[in-house]
Amino acid sequence: MTKSYLSIRDLNASIHRGPPLLRGVSLDVAQGEVRCLVGESGAGKSMIGKAVLGILPRAVVVTGGEIWLDGENLLAMPPAKRRKTIGAKAAMIPQDPLTALNPSHRVGPQITDRLVDILGWTRADADARAVELLGEVHIPEAERVLKMYPHELSGGMRQRILIASAFAAEPKLIIADEPTTALDVTVQKQILRLIAEMQRRHGTALLFVTHDLGVVSKVGNHLTVLFAGKVVEDASMREFFASPVHPYSRSLLAATPKYTDPTGSLNPVPQAVIDETMAEVAAYDREHGHG
Amino acid sequence: MAEPIYKVRDLKVSVPDMARKPLIGAAPRLEILKGLSFEIARGSVMGIVGGSGSGKSTLGRTLIRLTQPSEGRILFDGTDITDLGENRLRPLRRKFQMIFQDPMSSLNPRRRIGGIIAGPLKLQGYDGIDNRVRESLDLVGLPRAFAGRYPHELSGGQRQRVGIARAIALRPEFILADEIVSGLDVSSQAQVLNLLEELVRELGLTLAFISHDLSVVRRLCGRIIVLRQGEIVENAETGTLFDNPQADYTKELLAAIPLPDPDQVWV
Amino acid sequence: MLDGRSQVKRRIGARLWLSGGWLALLVLLAIFAPFLAPKDPLAQDLFTSRLPPFWEKGAEAGYWLGSDSLGRDVLSRIIYGSRVALSVALVAGLLTCLIGSALGLIAGYFRGWADLLISRLIDIWMAFPPVLFSILLIAVLGTGLESIIIAIVVIDWTRFARVVRAEAMTQGAMDYVDSARVAGSTRLRTMLTEILPNVLPTIGALLTLEMGIAVIVEAILSFVNLSLSTDYPTWGGMIAEGRISVHQAWWVLVFPLVALFLTVLSFSQLGEGLKDRFDPVLR
Numbered sequence: 153m154t155k156s157y158l159s160i161r162d163l164n165a166s167i168h169r170g171p172p173l174l175r176g177v178s179l180d181v182a183q184g185e186v187r188c189l190v191g192e193s194g195a196g197k198s199m200i201g202k203a204v205l206g207i208l209p210r211a212v213v214v215t216g217g218e219i220w221l222d223g224e225n226l227l228a229m230p231p232a233k234r235r236k237t238i239g240a241k242a243a244m245i246p247q248d249p250l251t252a253l254n255p256s257h258r259v260g261p262q263i264t265d266r267l268v269d270i271l272g273w274t275r276a277d278a279d280a281r282a283v284e285l286l287g288e289v290h291i292p293e294a295e296r297v298l299k300m301y302p303h304e305l306s307g308g309m310r311q312r313i314l315i316a317s318a319f320a321a322e323p324k325l326i327i328a329d330e331p332t333t334a335l336d337v338t339v340q341k342q343i344l345r346l347i348a349e350m351q352r353r354h355g356t357a358l359l360f361v362t363h364d365l366g367v368v369s370k371v372g373n374h375l376t377v378l379f380a381g382k383v384v385e386d387a388s389m390r391e392f393f394a395s396p397v398h399p400y401s402r403s404l405l406a407a408t409p410k411y412t413d414p415t416g417s418l419n420p421v422p423q424a425v426i427d428e429t430m431a432e433v434a435a436y437d438r439e440h441g442h443g
Numbered sequence: 444m445a446e447p448i449y450k451v452r453d454l455k456v457s458v459p460d461m462a463r464k465p466l467i468g469a470a471p472r473l474e475i476l477k478g479l480s481f482e483i484a485r486g487s488v489m490g491i492v493g494g495s496g497s498g499k500s501t502l503g504r505t506l507i508r509l510t511q512p513s514e515g516r517i518l519f520d521g522t523d524i525t526d527l528g529e530n531r532l533r534p535l536r537r538k539f540q541m542i543f544q545d546p547m548s549s550l551n552p553r554r555r556i557g558g559i560i561a562g563p564l565k566l567q568g569y570d571g572i573d574n575r576v577r578e579s580l581d582l583v584g585l586p587r588a589f590a591g592r593y594p595h596e597l598s599g600g601q602r603q604r605v606g607i608a609r610a611i612a613l614r615p616e617f618i619l620a621d622e623i624v625s626g627l628d629v630s631s632q633a634q635v636l637n638l639l640e641e642l643v644r645e646l647g648l649t650l651a652f653i654s655h656d657l658s659v660v661r662r663l664c665g666r667i668i669v670l671r672q673g674e675i676v677e678n679a680e681t682g683t684l685f686d687n688p689q690a691d692y693t694k695e696l697l698a699a700i701p702l703p704d705p706d707q708v709w710v
Numbered sequence: 711m712l713d714g715r716s717q718v719k720r721r722i723g724a725r726l727w728l729s730g731g732w733l734a735l736l737v738l739l740a741i742f743a744p745f746l747a748p749k750d751p752l753a754q755d756l757f758t759s760r761l762p763p764f765w766e767k768g769a770e771a772g773y774w775l776g777s778d779s780l781g782r783d784v785l786s787r788i789i790y791g792s793r794v795a796l797s798v799a800l801v802a803g804l805l806t807c808l809i810g811s812a813l814g815l816i817a818g819y820f821r822g823w824a825d826l827l828i829s830r831l832i833d834i835w836m837a838f839p840p841v842l843f844s845i846l847l848i849a850v851l852g853t854g855l856e857s858i859i860i861a862i863v864v865i866d867w868t869r870f871a872r873v874v875r876a877e878a879m880t881q882g883a884m885d886y887v888d889s890a891r892v893a894g895s896t897r898l899r900t901m902l903t904e905i906l907p908n909v910l911p912t913i914g915a916l917l918t919l920e921m922g923i924a925v926i927v928e929a930i931l932s933f934v935n936l937s938l939s940t941d942y943p944t945w946g947g948m949i950a951e952g953r954i955s956v957h958q959a960w961w962v963l964v965f966p967l968v969a970l971f972l973t974v975l976s977f978s979q980l981g982e983g984l985k986d987r988f989d990p991v992l993r
Contacts, residue, residue, distance in 0.1 A: 192628040193599065307495070336494045336655050341699040363628050366658075366701035393705050407629040408703045409658035411685060418662055420633040509888055529896075536894040549885035553907040553990055559886075562903075563893030593990045609889065 156180040156220070157357040158204065158325050163217035164440075165196075165203060165381075173199055173212060175382040175436050181325065186351060186358040188368040190404070191378035197361045199381075201327040204359070206238050222324065239270055243318040245328040245347070249310035253302040260298030263317045271321055285316035288353075289346055308339040312346065319350055325357045332367065344370055365408045369393060377401045380433045400429045446521060448617055448649045449483040449506060454515035456498075456505055475501045477673040478515070485616075488643060488650040490664035490681070492657055492696065497670040499653045503619045506651065507539045508532055520616070537567050540610040544622040546602035550594040557590030560609045567613060579608040582645075583638060600631030604638065611642060617649045624659060636663055658700050661685060669693050726983030729976035736973060740793045747786035748772055751943050755781035760959045776961040778951060784962060787943035788969050794937075794944045795973060797855065798928045802862040803921035809863065810870025811913050817871070818878025819901045829875070832868045840865050844927070848936050855938060858931055862924050870916055877912050881905045911989050918981030922974040929970055945970050 264278035286294035332340040403421040410417035457472040464470035543549035817828035851857040932946030952963030
């Protein structure tokens with residue numbers, strides 16, 4: 153059994169003086185493996201990624217649990233050490249290529265600055281690496297593109313730059329937060345293929361957040377289903393698509409568009425299933441003193 | 444056979460390319476739609492599919508005359524609406540309405556839901572507005588109490604349903620739905636699509652459904668037009684298009700869809 | 711799943727209470743000055759000159775905040791001075807707001823040649839240095855309250871026009887504007903029902919800011935003796951006089967300065983406070 157690179161144990165978080173957002177979340181990502189984190193909007197899947205990377209919004213606080221990265225508990229570290237560790241070992245591929253790149257800086261420095269300022273590379277090494285990476289993500293004329301501004305590039309190209317940027321410092325863990333949601337279906341396919349290729353080549357552990365089960369079936373080895381901040385299912389890819397266990401997961405699968413089965417798909421999650429699952433959540437809250 | 448509700452002949456839309464405007468003189472034109480011809484049958488649901496830059500949004504907006512065609516003819520229910528000015532269009536507007544993509548920017552954040560749905564009714568001079576607003580909310584499955592709320596108090600799926608309520612308030616004959624499920628979760632997406640199906644049946648609507656995703660149009664649409672860079676590359680009945688796609692681009696679009704099935708070999 | 715922010719309760723915060731409270735107090739003082747001011751603000755009496763405020767040694771009953779070098783009661787002068795400050799703030803503020811916002815809205819929503827004209831006008835206008843411009847205007851119009859108000863409006867309308875134009879342009883791109891068009895709304899009506907409500911919070915914030923600015927401009931002008939031609943008390947004038955005798959009678963300078971500071975601060979915080987409490991859209 154491969155060792156877990158990322159191990160989240162019983163993570164709890166809530167809005168400051170407000171409702172809980174994450175309820176006892178536990179999941180593992182092994183070295184070189186892809187785990188998909190699935191759920192609808194508001195389920196808390198983005199929050200988990202942000203908690204690992206230490207970029208939770210100010211109104212959200214972690215109220216319990218552990219986040220083990222390469223054998224160290226991030227939540228038990230002093231803030232400065234945590235930032236350094238995360239900076240060296242993890243990276244993110246964000247959702248919106250439009251807002252993730254600073255429109256007033258050229259694209260090149262946005263990749264290399266991190267290497268030079270935070271990780272202490274020389275400018276020459278960093279620039280060479282940037283050119284290399286653009287080649288890996290199949291962007292032609294790398295040197296010319298690096299001098300361009302984000303608005304001069306298409307959405308697909310920007311996302312490639314962000315992917316290149318994520319892999320720049322050879323992180324061992326990458327968190328991809330809905331990286332293809334904002335893209336066209338044909339561009340999405342290229343980007344997913346690219347992410348899979350990069351992940352295999354660099355042996356990175358990948359936590360892939362998405363709401364689309366179609367996408368999940370193309371990139372993941374394992375998946376975790378989240379509802380209202382609580383894990384309702386944890387399975388391997390094959391197991392899940394052959395036969396999902398939890399009623400909510402089954403409903404999610406039945407809601408996903410599948411053009412080869414028009415009547416068996418695009419069925420909204422029945423209210424009864426939502427009520428049932430909410431009851432589970434409420435039970436958890438009572439047990440843990442929130443109810 | 445009944446007259447088609449829309450007849451489009453050689454439709455061209457171009458806009459001035461401000462990026463290449465010389466110092467003196469007009470800017471060169473950028474062609475967005477390059478000569479489209481098709482018909483939409485009354486009571487049908489037509490899918491308009493294409494990637495970004497295909498011109499699908501422009502086509503939709505031109506059909507309901509938010510944009511002016513540069514060349515060609517558009518006939519709505521037999522009337523030529525290609526060149527009509529705002530004054531002559533206004534009374535016709537009641538017959539064709541639109542639902543917008545982004546539920547955040549399509550509802551005025553400083554108006555209450557009731558006011559938003561009542562807007563078109565007031566403009567077209569209806570009475571019994573309160574009743575109609577309540578009816579519309581009922582039809583889209585939202586509680587009547589929502590009329591007093593503001594948009595930010597609703598979820599994305601609920602906001603989208605308000606957009607639908609606003610569009611059907613006037614009981615139009617034709618509705619354009621421009622990428623209305625693209626930003627939604629699978630469950631909300633399924634709900635909205637099912638709702639549309641029901642409304643088309645109940646109210647006898649004709650619907651044009653714009654999407655970049657072929658998989659959502661399968662169940663809803665009877666006929667599909669595939670656009671690429673301002674041209675129609677395929678126009679076929681849904682079943683035929685999926686079983687036997689003709690154009691290369693259509694095949695590319697189909698192959699790009701990630702089916703929730705690990706056996707579909709892809710990456 | 712709902713946006714959690716919509717569940718935050720809207721309270722009237724300390725900000726709104728304090729700023730609103732001070733301004734309400736000022737309004738009362740201004741309206742009821744003849745009944746509230748302990749002494750005649752213009753009455754000079756060399757026997758009571760330079761009396762310190764009531765908590766200091768040597769103070770005299772009735773002169774709560776002391777008196778200036780001509781024996782006039784500081785508190786009464788501050789109370790009467792609020793009339794000038796508030797009338798300038800209100801009238802100049804509102805006029806500037808109305809003219810600037812109207813032009814900005816038209817330019818930003820209708821675009822086309824209206825925008826071309828108005829934008830050029832704003833650019834040219836803003837090229838004049840404001841301080842010199844205002845002094846020039848006063849020289850031409852003569853001193854007096856009306857001149858000050860006219861000067862402020864003439865110079866500052868561009869502040870509103872620019873910002874409101876930008877906001878109107880952003881709003882114009884929103885889908886709900888298109889939705890109104892699709893429903894058959896005329897352009898004018900759309901501007902009033904869809905664009906204006908969404909630009910109002912910005913206009914409101916600018917208005918309260920402008921009121922604060924108007925108070926300061928008046929104070930500066932009366933500091934350099936370009937304000938009222940009579941010796942009707944103004945805070946700026948009191949500050950000018952107080953500066954001369956600051957070592958012997960600090961209170962003549964300090965109290966009007968504090969009043970000025972609190973008033974301008976209250977205006978700016980009022981805008982923010984009202985937005986927090988009443989604007990349906992939370993940020």
